[in-house]
């Protein structure tokens with residue numbers, strides 16, 4: 001089996017006496033969507049914060065492409081290829097979709113001496129940004145200000161930005177939130193293809209989306225992973241049904 005792209009082992013975070021994450025291990029393999037589900041307060045957000053670095057774990061390791069990133073800051077983890085979306089606020093709403101992606105390409109390249117570069121490299125910048133927009137199906141919307149894109153298109157733009165930053169693994173935090181049924185359907189189709197660009201750790205309450213998309217599911221309850229398996233294994237698991245799924249199964 002291939003090496004995991006993202007490999008989380010024995011992650012723990014206590015808030016006083018509360019074990020918000022308790023010895024959590026999750027691996028994300030190339031090409032897969034691994035969904036993380038669990039009831040409110042189970043520790044999903046705490047776990048995502050630990051992975052992206054906004055919260056430091058008490059114990060445990062986080063490896064991305066074979067290298068430990070658990071001791072790095074948020075920006076450094078992003079530079080190493082951890083793509084956390086959706087933080088819509090990170091879009092420059094007055095700039096075009098294209099410009100937003102160009103800024104990400106520049107950020108990746110390190111832009112301090114850009115003004116010295118020949119104009120031709122600007123052409124490269126545009127071409128690269130257009131390539132990322134095409135890959136998320138937004139090429140025809142390239143010149144629309146980001147603020148005027150639909151909710152779903154903003155999410156696609158966030159993905160294009162992550163691709164421009166050479167993402168190795170996506171952390172998608174409730175992508176379906178705020179989407180209507182039609183929007184969810186379109187976004188589900190889009191995410192299904194996105195796994196080919198980079199594997200996805202998906203936190204999502206929308207069980208239809210989870211069951212449609214996930215290659216594997218981990219179930220978090222009271223800070224502990226109580227089961228990991230395929231959609232069918234998880235739906236059949238009596239412990240999961242009792243602890244969480246109930247009618248959804």
Ligand SMILES: Nc1ncnc2c1ncn2[C@@H]1O[C@H](COP(=O)(O)OP(=O)(O)OP(=O)(O)O)[C@@H](O)[C@H]1O
Nearest residue numbers: 015018019020038039040041042043044045046047
């Ligand atoms: N900064 C904090 N200080 C103290 N307790 C916290 C803190 N952040 C989270 N908690 C507690 O940790 C537990 C896990 O919360 P968390 O938000 O990670 O759960 P969740 O699975 O993301 O829930 P939801 O599905 O409602 O978003 C909860 O009991 C919560 O009250």
